[in-house]
Ligand SMILES: Nc1ncnc2c1ncn2[C@@H]1O[C@H](COP(=O)(O)OP(=O)(O)O)[C@@H](O)[C@H]1O
């Protein structure tokens with residue numbers, strides 16, 4: 240044994256860092272909640288996805304059939320790609336719209352109006368998600384507000400069908416998640432030390448270069464975290480695609496629902512759900528690592 | 541005009557109701573080290589920021605090398621600033637930080653790399669090129685900030701309390717390095733601090749600011765030895781102040797009568813005019829006052845009782861009570877007096893200075 244005493248001390252230190260028992264007792268309700276209502280169901284879904292359903296009943300027979308089905312049958316693939324594309328589009332749209340907004344709130348709007356703007360932005364979110372989705376129906380329908388306005392302005396004669404297409408889904412996604420994106424972008428922009436911008440200017444950078452050299456890179460953590468959120472939430476959303484997008488071109492979540500409500504194939508639904516979770520996990524891991532590497536240095540200055 | 545580096549003419553800056561700088565006029569010689577010294581909130585940073593082109597004066601004019609500031613053009617700047625919190629770009633390496641100014645000027649990559657390394661050698665930090673700012677100590681960050689500003693070879697460098705965040709030991713060392721660097725490079729430094737010791741050791745010229753006004757612009761010796769206002773006298777070092785009036789004027793001596801009717805004699809050379817009968821204050825530094833035997837030979841003498849004797853290093857601070865008036869005297873630590881002894885203290889006409 241090399242240095243016995245130091246080994247002992249190290250062990251003691253480790254032991255001391257270990258939280259006391261009452262800490263665990265304290266968080267027990269939360270842990271139990273997590274375990275019962277989150278971990279267990281996910282585990283259950285995972286297990287069920289490797290079983291099969293025969294005559295509407297779950298049969299305990301381990302198989303990869305569900306997965307080979309998903310990977311070999313076009314409708315699943317098409318729905319998956321559709322979901323992925325819709326979610327990515329939502330990310331791009333909300334980023335493009337939210338970035339200038341967040342920039343304006345952080346750097347242009349006088350400080351005393353900032354809070355007011357934020358509240359105005361969050362206010363619609365006190366309304367239920369479903370109700371907001373139905374409100375968009377009123378606006379986007381063939382005889383809805385949007386088409387009526389275009390008609391009055393003599394821009395169109397026959398209404399453009401937006402409702403029950405994925406354009407409407409996208410409108411919903413963007414509206415619902417843009418605020419989140421704006422908040423996250425704003426908070427990372429607001430954290431930028433104003434002296435950095437002055438320093439850049441002092442060293443000869445114009446407005447545009449200051450933006451690309453300083454502000455944009457330092458706002459990346461907000462942009463990435465925001466994108467992750469928007470992606471995950473739109474990828475997993477069922478409400479907007481159903482209420483606004485209709486069912487003609489189903490997205491992945493709708494396939495899951497169909498498997499449960501239509502064919503009552505629990506194991507297939509589970510396999511689809513597992514694929515969704517894995518997709519989300521991959522996105523999370525890929526991008527969060529990127530955020531970590533960016534934010535490593537941002538704590539100073 | 542060409543032989544003045546920076547000139548401010550009646551510069552005023554108001555933020556709404558707050559007057560941060562009032563009617564400030566000063567000139568800085570090329571290659572000199574000017575320090576703006578004053579308590580916090582007196583307008584030092586605002587003055588510096590106006591010279592740096594970050595704020596526009598509400599009134600008055602600023603000239604750098606005889607020209608007014610080019611606010612619009614970011615690459616034609618004549619000054620560079622070292623920020624109080626360094627303002628290093630957290631997402632860029634040390635090398636990228638220092639090379640930033642050159643990159644903005646379209647200098648070639650290879651050339652930037654070469655000059656950044658030269659700069660790092662100059663500040664004795666050759667091995668941190670690829671590190672991130674947060675991996676450096678405070679003192680190292682400070683040097684990088686300095687290098688980033690100096691690489692552009694500005695004729696005027698502005699420094700806003702650049703050593704304020706460092707601990708005393710590193711501060712002392714960097715004070716020396718800064719001063720050396722400044723005289724080697726021959727760049728005009730305009731330096732802001734609230735630390736009077738720092739100002740004294742580094743500056744060629746000190747401008748004392750108070751409540752947005754420039755109280756006195758002088759060499760450190762003059763600022764300390766011949767303060768023009770009571771504020772300057774009190775802000776720089778400690779002093780005894782006697783209130784009174786000017787009694788009479790001789791060829792090179794002025795008689796000052798304090799409120800108790802005692803006459804003190806003073807050399808006249810520090811006073812431009814000595815209006816007889818005018819209210820004035822006499823300032824005498826504690827270390828200029830002699831005690832006991834030495835005092836007996838002095839022209840101006842006071843009787844008093846030693847009230848306190850405080851040791852601090854090689855000197856002792858005596859607090860002498862002159863019938864209710866406390867006088868501070870610094871003496872050699874070997875002095876053989878102790879409370880509550882009655883002693884004589886005194887000084888010669890060349891020691892005190894009068895503030896009108
Ligand atoms: N941007 C500003 N808006 C309003 N008041 C300011 C601003 N900058 C400085 N001031 C005020 O001007 C005065 C001088 O500030 P400053 O120049 O920072 O002083 P110092 O650097 O000597 O501590 C202070 O009263 C400060 O509150």
Ligand SMILES: [Mg+2]
Nearest residue numbers: 581584585586
């Ligand atoms: Mg300041």
